[in-house]
Amino acid sequence: MAMPMESPVTFSNVGKSKWWQRGIFASQTGYVLLALAVLLVVMHFASPYFFTEGNMQNVAKNFSFVAIATLGVTFVIITGGIDLSVGSMMCFSAIITSMVMTELSTPGGLGASLFVHMAEDGKTVVANIPGLILLVSVLAGLVVALLVGLVNGFCIAMLGLSPFVTTLGMLSIVRGLCYVVTNGRGSFPGGPDADYFYALTSGDVLGLPVPFIYLVILALVMALVLHHTSFGRHVFALGGNEKAAELTGIPVVRVKIEVYVICALAAGLQGIIISGWLGSAPANMATSYELNVIAAAVIGGANLAGGIGGPLGAIVGCVLLEVIRNGLVLAQVSSYWQQALVGVIIILAVLVDRIRSRMI
Amino acid sequence: MASAETTPILELAGIGKEFGAIRALHDVDMQVRPGEVVGLMGDNGAGKSTLVKIIAGNFRPTHGEIRFGGNAVNFSRPVDARAVGIEVVYQDLALADNLTAAANVFLGRELKRKFGPVALLDHKAMASRALELFGELRSETRPDDLVKQMSGGQRQAVAIARTRLSNARLVMMDEPTAAISVRQVEQVLGLIHRLKEQGVAVMLISHRMPDVFAVCDRVVVMRRGEKRADKPIHETSPEEVTALITGAKEAA
Numbered sequence: 253m254a255m256p257m258e259s260p261v262t263f264s265n266v267g268k269s270k271w272w273q274r275g276i277f278a279s280q281t282g283y284v285l286l287a288l289a290v291l292l293v294v295m296h297f298a299s300p301y302f303f304t305e306g307n308m309q310n311v312a313k314n315f316s317f318v319a320i321a322t323l324g325v326t327f328v329i330i331t332g333g334i335d336l337s338v339g340s341m342m343c344f345s346a347i348i349t350s351m352v353m354t355e356l357s358t359p360g361g362l363g364a365s366l367f368v369h370m371a372e373d374g375k376t377v378v379a380n381i382p383g384l385i386l387l388v389s390v391l392a393g394l395v396v397a398l399l400v401g402l403v404n405g406f407c408i409a410m411l412g413l414s415p416f417v418t419t420l421g422m423l424s425i426v427r428g429l430c431y432v433v434t435n436g437r438g439s440f441p442g443g444p445d446a447d448y449f450y451a452l453t454s455g456d457v458l459g460l461p462v463p464f465i466y467l468v469i470l471a472l473v474m475a476l477v478l479h480h481t482s483f484g485r486h487v488f489a490l491g492g493n494e495k496a497a498e499l500t501g502i503p504v505v506r507v508k509i510e511v512y513v514i515c516a517l518a519a520g521l522q523g524i525i526i527s528g529w530l531g532s533a534p535a536n537m538a539t540s541y542e543l544n545v546i547a548a549a550v551i552g553g554a555n556l557a558g559g560i561g562g563p564l565g566a567i568v569g570c571v572l573l574e575v576i577r578n579g580l581v582l583a584q585v586s587s588y589w590q591q592a593l594v595g596v597i598i599i600l601a602v603l604v605d606r607i608r609s610r611m612i
Numbered sequence: 613m614a615s616a617e618t619t620p621i622l623e624l625a626g627i628g629k630e631f632g633a634i635r636a637l638h639d640v641d642m643q644v645r646p647g648e649v650v651g652l653m654g655d656n657g658a659g660k661s662t663l664v665k666i667i668a669g670n671f672r673p674t675h676g677e678i679r680f681g682g683n684a685v686n687f688s689r690p691v692d693a694r695a696v697g698i699e700v701v702y703q704d705l706a707l708a709d710n711l712t713a714a715a716n717v718f719l720g721r722e723l724k725r726k727f728g729p730v731a732l733l734d735h736k737a738m739a740s741r742a743l744e745l746f747g748e749l750r751s752e753t754r755p756d757d758l759v760k761q762m763s764g765g766q767r768q769a770v771a772i773a774r775t776r777l778s779n780a781r782l783v784m785m786d787e788p789t790a791a792i793s794v795r796q797v798e799q800v801l802g803l804i805h806r807l808k809e810q811g812v813a814v815m816l817i818s819h820r821m822p823d824v825f826a827v828c829d830r831v832v833v834m835r836r837g838e839k840r841a842d843k844p845i846h847e848t849s850p851e852e853v854t855a856l857i858t859g860a861k862e863a864a
Contacts, residue, residue, distance in 0.1 A: 480732040482722040485711070489719055492708030499706045500720035500774075501691055559710035 280553035280605040281565035288572050295575065299582040307578070309461060313454075315567075315574035316463035317526055318541065322548045322566040323467075323474050324518025327511045329549055330478075331490040332558025333408065333415035335515045339541035340426035341397055342523030346533035347430055349393030349524050350441040356385045357443020386445040386452075390524060397520025398513055400426060405509030423542065430535045438534035441527065453528020463525050470518075471563040478562060487511060491558030519545075547594060548573055551601045572597070621646050621681055621781050621813045622667070622698075628675035629662055636662045637837045640676070644782065649804060649814045651824035651845070654834035655857050660817050663834070664784050667815075668700045669693035681781065699775035703786040705767050707759045713766075714742035714755035717773045745773040749806050751799070765796035772803050776810075783807055784815040789823050801827045821850045833857055833864075840864070 295302040321338050328335045356367045367385050400422065407418045441449050455462050478484035486507045489497040498504050527533040552569025554561030576597065577590050620643040629637040637659045644650050654660045665671045667678065669687030678685050680696050687693045690700075707716050718738045724731040742755040751769035759767060768788055775783045785804070789797045804827050807814050818824050824831060825845060833841040833856040841848070841856050841864040848864070855861035 476732075480735075481730070482724065482733060485715060485719070485722060485733065488711055489708040489715075492710035493706065495704075496706035496708050497719070499690070499700075499702065501694070502720045559708070 279560075279565075280601060281562065281568055282553075283604065284552060284565070284572060284601055285568050288568060288575065291572070291575055291579070295579050295582075298579070301582055302579070305459075307582075309456075309459070311571075311574055311578050312464045313461040313529075314578070315570040316461060316467045317522070317529065318544050318548060318573075319467050319567055319570040320463070320470060320525070321519045321522040321541070321545045322552075322570055323470055323563055324515035324522075325542075325545050326549050326552075326554050326561045326563065326566045327474075327487060328415070328515045329491075329546075329554040329556060330487050330558060330561040331508060331511050332494065332556075333508070333511070334419060334546070334556065335404065335512065335519075336416070336419040336542050336546075337400065337404065337422035337426055338515065338519040338522075338545050339538045339543075340423050340430065341400055341516050341519035342526060342538040342541060343430050343533065343535065344400070344426045344523070345393035345397045345520030346523035346527035346537060347434055347439055347535065348396045349389045350439045350527055350533045351433065352392040353385060353389035353445065353449065354439065354442045356388060357445070383445060383448055385443060386448050389441075389445075393524050394517060394520050397516040401513035401516025402509065404516065405512035408512065409505040409508035427539075430537075434535045436535055438532045440532045450528055450531075453525045463529075466521075466525070467567070471567055474563040483507065483510070488559060491555075491560070544573065544594075547598050551598055553601075553605075619646075619682065620644060620679075623679040624663075624667075624676065625679070626676035627663070627666060627673045627678070629666060629671060630674045635837055637666070637673075640834075640839050642832060642839065642842065644813045644815060646781065646813050647808050647811045648830065649808055649816060649828045651828035651831040652815055652817045652834065653819070653824060653831060653853060653857055658834040658857070659837040660834050661786070662837075664700065664786065664815070664817060667693070667782075668698060668784065694778065694780075697779065697781040699778060699780035699783050701768075701771045701775060701783060701785045701788060703788075703790060705771040707767055707770060709760040710758065712756050712758055713746075713753050713762070713770050713773075714739045716759055716770050717742045717745065717755075717777055719774075721777070741777075742773065745776050748776065748810070749773060749803050751803065763796060764793065765799035768796070768800045769803060772807070775812075776807075780812060782813045782815065784817065786817045787819065788816070789818060789820055797823065821853065824853075825850060835859060 301307055321342060325335050325338055367388075404419055404422055407413045408415050452462060457465060478487065486497065486502045489500075489502060490504060490507055494504065523533075523538060526538060530537070548569035549561065549566050550556060550569070551572060552561075552565030552567070554565055554569075573594060576593060580590055580593070581587065622642075622644040624640055624642040627637055627640040627642075628635070640659075640663060652660050652663070662671065666673050669690040669692050672686075672688065678687075680698065685692075685696060708719065711719070714735075715738070718741075723734040723737045723741070725734045725737075739755040746753040746755070746769060749769050749772060751766060751773075753762070753766045753769050753773075759770060762770070772783070772785075788800050788804075801823060804814055804816065816824065816828060828845050830842065830844050831848060831853060832839060833853060835857065840862070841853070843864060852861065852864060856864060
């Protein structure tokens with residue numbers, strides 16, 4: 253009665269699509285990458301300064317300053333959600349990190365006795381392993397991000413609130429907290445570990461800016477997680493068909509909370525890195541960065557409807573925006589035009605994708 | 613073989629369900645044997661989907677008993693029903709369009725390989741097992757193709773392959789032929805035959821009389837939350853079933 257595999261499956265009437273209609277070649281990321289390559293060539297001929305080492309380092313550094321957060325928000329966008337609170341989150345983590353660092357480094361400060369003490373000549377001396385203050389303060393910044401991500405995830409996954417509204421509210425709440433804890437003043441990373449802090453956030457290793465190295469590592473990890481773990485598979489399934497994901501027994505609530513936590517952590521880390529580059533964490537830091545971050549993700553091919561996106565797209569989007577910005581500066585175009593042009597590119601990228609998907 | 617086929621895989625005894633004051637189901641008895649295809653028919657609101665949802669573990673029955681494979685079962689969640697071997701193929705198929713056929717078949721129960729502390733997806737094993745399942749269903753479906761690009765029949769094959777993966781003993785299909793082309797209906801009915809050949813009990817919920825008569829061994833007609841008829845297909849006719857569904861004939 254049973255007749256499995258009597259004849260091997262044949263594909264008589266189902267054609268396999270051509271290589272250029274599959275994978276990256278058929279994705280928005282693919283042709284935005286192509287556009288970027290063309291742009292790089294154009295820039296090379298337009299300005300002799302573009303491909304100089306200094307300028308390349310600048311470009312690499314500048315796009316790394318938003319790209320890590322873009323990786324995080326890409327997770328959320330793949331599930332079909334959105335996180336508008338990343339800009340505020342960057343600022344808040346940076347503030348908490350530098351405040352904790354300063355507090356722990358000041359003798360007499362809260363909990364500082366564990367880390368520093370005053371020497372007889374009035375100088376502050378580290379009482380513990382060097383770098384411990386840095387570790388604790390960065391962890392503090394990230395823990396705050398984790399908590400905010402948990403609240404976002406809880407409201408969206410458990411209470412069923414819309415991601416847009418929840419994170420819009422969180423944008424305001426977190427920014428408000430930034431002003432509350434600093435009283436509107438900036439805070440500065442200080443103390444004996446400040447040098448480590450600057451080295452780890454805005455230094456260079458073998459000529460590469462440190463943030464760029466973090467970015468590459470995180471992007472590789474993200475690619476592995478998205479395409480080779482069941483968590484990544486579930487993230488895509490959630491964006492493709494949330495109801496199906498639920499019916500097949502995927503822990504939808506848990507996955508949703510996890511992506512918002514990942515996003516907040518990425519934003520927090522990004523904020524801490526930016527504060528190292530700025531040398532301070534002002535309460536208005538990274539204002540409206542959420543728009544740059546989301547724009548970069550969308551230009552790179554993440555679909556706001558969910559189900560599509562990846563680390564390569566996120567990075568390509570960030571690089572494209574930065575190269576255009578850099579190009580406009582080199583071409584001595586007024587910087588006021590940048591923002592307008594970014595908007596045009598967002599719409600163009602989505603439009604081209606629309607036309608392409610209609611042609612196939 | 614004969615004894616195996618006469619022992620019902622699913623037995624419902626006196627199943628009733630009330631939602632507040634509304635009586636959705638009343639005293640439904642029913643048996644489904646392995647390798648049997650039972651058509652469940654009835655107008656909208658007749659209680660078909662409530663019955664399916666009770667069997668699938670979405671609702672608990674207010675009265676009555678469900679026996680599966682000879683044991684009394686009590687499902688509180690759909691996962692419980694799936695664990696004993698009851699699978700549902702939903703009307704909208706519950707597939708993620710942006711994933712490949714193989715990814716959909718294995719969604720929620722991915723095959724993994726351990727690399728030290730991390731478990732990574734075993735793409736190769738999943739693709740080859742999916743190809744095997746499509747082969748059993750004789751469906752021309754490539755494991756690596758995106759579901760987005762597939763025909764209705766292929767999608768159905770993916771959804772059914774998913775039930776084969778877990779070696780389900782009862783597959784309930786909700787309107788599998790409702791929104792697909794004539795040629796694809798043929799394919800889907802073929803898929804139901806494949807399941808039957810492998811000894812799987814199938815419950816087909818459908819409005820389409822020709823499909824039910826083409827593929828079912830027995831037809832159960834529901835009306836106003838009660839079972840009005842339960843007949844071998846060759847002892848009835850589309851006319852009689854229509855009369856039972858509309859209430860022109862009270863019971864048979």
